[in-house]
Amino acid sequence: MAYTLKINEQLVEVDAASDTPLLWVLRDHLGLTGSKYGCGSGYCGSCTVHMDGSAVRSCQLPISSLDGRAITTIESLDKQHPQLIGAWVRENVAQCGYCQAGQLMSAAALLNASAHPTDQEIDAAMTGNICRCGTYVRIRSAIHHAAAERTSTGASE
Amino acid sequence: MNAIANLSPDFSRRGFLGVSGVLVLGACLPSRGMLGQEHQASPFEPNLLLAISSDGTVRVTCHRSEMGQGIRTAIAQVVADELDADWARVEVAQAPGDVKYGDQNTDGSISILLNYERLRTAGASARLMLRQAAAKRWAVDVEDVRAVHHEVIDADGKRRLGYGELATDAALLPVPIGAPLKSEAEHRYIGKPVVHVDAEAITRGQSHFGADCSLPNMATAIIVRCPWLGGGVRAIRNKPSNAPGLVAIEILPPAPSAGPLFAPLGGVAVVAEDTWTAIKIARSLEIEWTNSPNHGFNSKALQESLREAVMKPGTPVPGSGKGDVDAVFAKGGNEVSAIYETPFLAHAPMEPPVAIADVSEKGAFVRAPLQDPQSARGLIASYLGMALEKVEVTLTLLGGAFGRKSKPDFALEAVELSKRLARPVRVQWLREDDIRHDYYHAPSVQHHRAIIDNQGMPQAWLQRTAFPSITTVFAAQAQAPAPFELEQGFSNLPYAVDHQRMESTGIRPGVRVGWLRSVCNVFHGFSANVFADEMAAAAGRDAIEHRLAMLPTGGKLNQPGMPAPAGHELDFARLREVIERVRKLSQWQRPRPEGVGLGFAVHQSFRSYVATVLEASMVNGRPHISNAYVVLDCGTYVNPDSCIAQMQGAVVFGLSLALHGSIDMEDGAVVQSNFHDYPVLRIAEAPATKVELVPAQGRLPAGVGEPGVPPVAPALVNALFAASGVRYRSLPVTA
Ligand code: FES
Numbered sequence: 091m092a093y094t095l096k097i098n099e100q101l102v103e104v105d106a107a108s109d110t111p112l113l114w115v116l117r118d119h120l121g122l123t124g125s126k127y128g129c130g131s132g133y134c135g136s137c138t139v140h141m142d143g144s145a146v147r148s149c150q151l152p153i154s155s156l157d158g159r160a161i162t163t164i165e166s167l168d169k170q171h172p173q174l175i176g177a178w179v180r181e182n183v184a185q186c187g188y189c190q191a192g193q194l195m196s197a198a199a200l201l202n203a204s205a206h207p208t209d210q211e212i213d214a215a216m217t218g219n220i221c222r223c224g225t226y227v228r229i230r231s232a233i234h235h236a237a238a239e240r241t242s243t244g245a246s247e
Numbered sequence: 248m249n250a251i252a253n254l255s256p257d258f259s260r261r262g263f264l265g266v267s268g269v270l271v272l273g274a275c276l277p278s279r280g281m282l283g284q285e286h287q288a289s290p291f292e293p294n295l296l297l298a299i300s301s302d303g304t305v306r307v308t309c310h311r312s313e314m315g316q317g318i319r320t321a322i323a324q325v326v327a328d329e330l331d332a333d334w335a336r337v338e339v340a341q342a343p344g345d346v347k348y349g350d351q352n353t354d355g356s357i358s359i360l361l362n363y364e365r366l367r368t369a370g371a372s373a374r375l376m377l378r379q380a381a382a383k384r385w386a387v388d389v390e391d392v393r394a395v396h397h398e399v400i401d402a403d404g405k406r407r408l409g410y411g412e413l414a415t416d417a418a419l420l421p422v423p424i425g426a427p428l429k430s431e432a433e434h435r436y437i438g439k440p441v442v443h444v445d446a447e448a449i450t451r452g453q454s455h456f457g458a459d460c461s462l463p464n465m466a467t468a469i470i471v472r473c474p475w476l477g478g479g480v481r482a483i484r485n486k487p488s489n490a491p492g493l494v495a496i497e498i499l500p501p502a503p504s505a506g507p508l509f510a511p512l513g514g515v516a517v518v519a520e521d522t523w524t525a526i527k528i529a530r531s532l533e534i535e536w537t538n539s540p541n542h543g544f545n546s547k548a549l550q551e552s553l554r555e556a557v558m559k560p561g562t563p564v565p566g567s568g569k570g571d572v573d574a575v576f577a578k579g580g581n582e583v584s585a586i587y588e589t590p591f592l593a594h595a596p597m598e599p600p601v602a603i604a605d606v607s608e609k610g611a612f613v614r615a616p617l618q619d620p621q622s623a624r625g626l627i628a629s630y631l632g633m634a635l636e637k638v639e640v641t642l643t644l645l646g647g648a649f650g651r652k653s654k655p656d657f658a659l660e661a662v663e664l665s666k667r668l669a670r671p672v673r674v675q676w677l678r679e680d681d682i683r684h685d686y687y688h689a690p691s692v693q694h695h696r697a698i699i700d701n702q703g704m705p706q707a708w709l710q711r712t713a714f715p716s717i718t719t720v721f722a723a724q725a726q727a728p729a730p731f732e733l734e735q736g737f738s739n740l741p742y743a744v745d746h747q748r749m750e751s752t753g754i755r756p757g758v759r760v761g762w763l764r765s766v767c768n769v770f771h772g773f774s775a776n777v778f779a780d781e782m783a784a785a786a787g788r789d790a791i792e793h794r795l796a797m798l799p800t801g802g803k804l805n806q807p808g809m810p811a812p813a814g815h816e817l818d819f820a821r822l823r824e825v826i827e828r829v830r831k832l833s834q835w836q837r838p839r840p841e842g843v844g845l846g847f848a849v850h851q852s853f854r855s856y857v858a859t860v861l862e863a864s865m866v867n868g869r870p871h872i873s874n875a876y877v878v879l880d881c882g883t884y885v886n887p888d889s890c891i892a893q894m895q896g897a898v899v900f901g902l903s904l905a906l907h908g909s910i911d912m913e914d915g916a917v918v919q920s921n922f923h924d925y926p927v928l929r930i931a932e933a934p935a936t937k938v939e940l941v942p943a944q945g946r947l948p949a950g951v952g953e954p955g956v957p958p959v960a961p962a963l964v965n966a967l968f969a970a971s972g973v974r975y976r977s978l979p980v981t982a
């Protein structure tokens with residue numbers, strides 16, 4: 091079936107079975123491979139994208155449920171959250187890197203909702219994102235730094 | 248610094264940046280000829296691992312697999328340092344599997360240890376040749392020219408030539424022997440924190456892992472494998488004859504039921520035009536499997552056998568017997584005795600196994616996240632009966648591995664399917680496949696028994712270990728633990744004791760056993776460190792005081808069984824130093840609030856020394872870890888920030904196995920399937936972590952990726968004892 095999706099500010103046409111999860115639409119049909127498969131069941135967060143600004147697990151969203159929704163993926167995160175990208179690189183957060191797109195998308199959604207999250211808020215917002223390499227302490231620190239930089243540059247106002 | 252070449256080809260970056268947002272094919276095409284196209288003809292290539300082109304670009308080729316440890320960065324740091332290159336003009340390419348690079352087996356935390364001198368020499372030789380080329384051009388003595396930061400400068404500092412300008416001349420010179428190496432003080436990049444070369448691309452979602460590559464006309468396969476090892480397909484009850492997007496349903500022959508166990512597991516491959524179609528059809532299949540001797544395998548029964556084994560004499564470690572243990576036990580005294588247990592574990596790298604292959608009569612092309620592309624190449628060539636030269640194995644980034652991707656079974660699956668279907672095929676493992684068909688970390692039981700004096704000092708110490716040996720995947724008859732397994736924290740127990748015996752027993756498992764980050768050090772480091780804590784507690788002594796008292800004050804361990812290589816013997820002074828440092832770092836003596844305990848553990852593995860203190864308490868009946876303190880002595884290190892990251896990651900990995908990890912088999916089949924029943928640590932459970940590195944002091948480099956793991960679980964158990972008085976002797980801790 092043909093669907094029109096809004097992804098990273100662009101309208102795209104995709105022909106796929108109605109139960110195809112957004113993750114596979116992005117990866118197989120659109121070549122947007124930044125979002126990763128980690129569990130396919132909503133447990134790990136590797137596939138996290140934004141739907142209308144909130145973090146969602148793209149492996150759990152069938153293409154048929156996306157009508158009229160705006161999807162943002164890691165590939166265009168720098169438009170809204172350059173500070174996060176900058177902090178992530180400066181602090182050398184990534185180890186293998188496989189989980190990091192999902193981590194960044196969850197972190198971005200958190201900063202959209204809370205300009206200066208505490209460690210507890212970070213832990214609560216990021217609990218759906220597994221990092222098997224164990225980069226958690228750097229994730230916390232990079233989110234704090236990005237939050238501070240966003241405020242100082244007025245980006246969150 | 249750019250991480251280009253075949254991990255993140257230029258054309259795909261152009262694709263991503265040129266078109267805003269979407270509708271870009273995230274293809275990463277074969278690397279065939281790519282390097283040749285990217286670089287001008289005949290760059291100055293004084294060494295396999297280093298090339299300088301006439302525009303001044305320095306290309307360092309990384310011949311080890313990158314799985315998050317930062318090896319691509321570290322290798323470039325070493326070469327660029329001795330070359331005195333400008334970091335901004337250094338690129339990192341990734342080597343395919345090829346014997347010409349030397350050892351490429353990225354395991355055992357050994358990449359820097361094996362290659363440090365070679366990489367330095369590569370950089371230093373090129374630097375000398377650039378100086379020679381400049382000296383020749385200026386008709387001066389080579390001693391009168393310096394090479395500094397991508398330029399060669401004459402004695403007055405008046406004439407300067409960039410490395411690029413000299414590359415063509417330098418290429419004509421013979422490679423010198425004995426080029427001078429820098430002193431530690433002269434290092435520009437070695438020993439300095441450097442952001443990983445792939446950090447930017449990873450953070451922007453632009454780097455390529457195994458599943459991110461596609462080839463024209465590629466199909467995707469999901470394979471349904473027999474729940475027990477060695478079973479084959481008897482029948483598919485509901486084989487769909489036709490479904491939109493379905494390419495083929497292929498039956499793959501079963502794996503052998505006993506070693507060598509490097510062949511694919513077999514099963515039913517559902518090949519489709521897209522991943523979701525393959526997943527859906529694979530899940531709908533009803534398959535009848537044939538039997539195998541492993542169908543009756545039960546991990547609980549194995550655990551019971553391991554428990555029984557350590558209650559009986561095992562095979563003594565050759566040369567380990569000291570004094571007369573039995574006589575001291577017969578005499579009696581203050582006896583401490585305990586049994587420790589650890590379960591099967593799955594690696595569960597964030598990226599499940601995945602591989603693409605394109606096989607035709609002309610040759611085989613494979614692209615996959617592999618820890619050893621060179622041995623994979625050999626296996627693929629013999630599997631296909633093809634000349635080695637016709638097989639090309641290239642790498643993507645590895646989305647975590649922890650030992651899992653040292654076996655290329657998933658690449659062989661892709662090879663077989665591509666050959667059958669005569670088109671490129673990607674084999675994608677689902678998380679369920681990964682958890683249920685791993686090469687599992689072996690379960691184990693240890694029995695420690697000692698007579699202690701009133702200071703907690705062991706007068707006699709008997710230790711027994713029992714576990715399924717990893718050698719069972721190599722040979723059908725293998726059973727006994729190998730010396731290299733016992734040398735991981737068992738036969739090299741560092742404590743001074745007059746009467747000592749070490750015994751081991753192996754029991755064959757009904758599944759494949761594999762290396763998992765720090766391997767047997769996980770359980771041997773666990774039991775030895777908890778038992779030491781129990782001896783200290785029995786004597787009412789401070790755990791760190793007691794431990795230092797048990798250790799010789801100097802000298803090297805004369806290790807029975809399998810002696811350490813020269814220069815890498817366990818050094819008691821270094822072991823003591825990490826202990827002293829972690830005592831300070833953790834403020835060990837500072838009283839903690841009621842209900843909060845500190846636990847200590849120390850372990851030498853992969854030639855590095857790690858001491859860890861965890862601060863923990865029980866909160867709502869579950870362990871809560873508030874702080875972790877880690878001191879690492881890995882000798883000379885290249886990138887201190889990577890070392891710190893590895894220790895931080897090791898704390899998380901160690902806590903995952905201490906708190907959550909357990910794989911069970913019933914009737915040969917793994918019970919767990921995904922992160923809901925095989926949980927790993929999440930962010931809220933990750934403690935604040937302080938890491939200290941012991942200064943390099945010109946020592947030999949040693950391992951970093953693995954040695955942080957072994958002390959974590961025992962430090963936790965010891966901390967929980969300090970906090971609550973309850974001693975947990977089995978992992979995972981189920982409070
Ligand atoms: S892949 Fe979607 S949550 Fe794991």
Ligand code: FES
Binds near residue numbers: 186188189221
């Ligand atoms: S960086 Fe490897 S899983 Fe997070």
